[in-house]
Amino acid sequence: MRPILMKGHERPLTFLKYNRDGDLLFSCAKDHNPTVWFADNGERLGTYRGHNGAVWCCDVSRDSARLITGSADQTAKLWNVQTGQQLFTFNFDSPARAVDFSVGDRLAVITTDPFMELSSAIHVKRIANDPADQVGESALILKGPQGRINRAVWGPLNRTIISAGEDAVIRIWDSETGKLLKENDKEVGHKKTITSLAKSVDGSHFLTGSLDKSAKARINFIFLTLTLIKTYVTERPVNAVAMSPLLDHVVLGGGQDASAVTTTDHRAGKFEAKFYDKVLQEEIGGVKGHFGPINALAFNPDGKSFSSGGEDGYVRLHHFDSDYFNIKI
Helix, strand or coil: CCCEEEECCCCCEEEEEECCCCCEEEEEECCCCCEEEECCCCCEEEECCCCCCCEEEEEECCCCCEEEEEECCCEEEEEECCCCCEEEEEECCCCEEEEEECCCCCEEEEEECCECCECCEEEEEECCCCHHHCCCCEEEEEECCCCCEEEEEECHHHCEEEEEECCCCCEEEECCCCCEEEECCCCCCCCCCEEEEEECCCCCEEEEEECCCEEEEEECCCCCCCCEEEEEECCCCEEEEEECCCCCEEEEEECCCHHHCCHHHHHCCCCCEEEEECCCCCEEEEECCCCCCEEEEEECCCCCEEEEEECCCEEEEEECCHHHHHCCC
């Protein structure tokens, strides 16, 4: 499985996202310029220029027409995917961290970090069909969690918002009223910051990764349960998680914080993407290659390839060999 090495960022990667058709891959990094690539051969299509800070997260609309990005420059921006034109800028009083389009792309959830005297918040924005009609006001603002909210995504039918972050608690909010509906049981929850959250294709369960060196799969939030179903344990902090849309596989990526990395870690090959059997919770393989912690992972919607983004500034695109689809445990 020879990876395609994609060098387009000057700084560490923060997030990767495929479009719904799986032919485009969007990457975010600390170098201010979100980038779009062809997902089959790794060719760079273009960059989106306009942010003045690290870009933490992005999402692309279902028709691949619009991109939304959240940045440390205290803005979230809407872009025309094809032309790279900025369509609208949402301004905040603190860095924008997570962004997620709702089903139907009429709404977007954006989280903002604690900053100076401000607490973290979750903002719901209406997304206009015509950029000329776009307004900046929030339809809803949720406050409450302590510390940074690293991920917020829409639940089924856009009825709920699921958030997780520094306080290691997963919360479900009513997206109409802003009411807190549910928190996970702390006994079986993560013990340290939740860094990442990935939904299954059908929305029936989701996976969280944490600095406590584990990833946890939880059952659906339609019935407002946050029942823990599986835990995947690894020997280092988890920065990124992804679930295969095709097979019962989950992949975890991580490594220490960049400041704690020594030369010995690289020789020990600690920076690999680890694959686990979703049901049996057993490790089934790993993909090495990055020269630093893995910060971002994404599966192509067809399940036949995946990409990883690292602290080393590279995106590595892997098309699976036929052997991968016949792994027996």
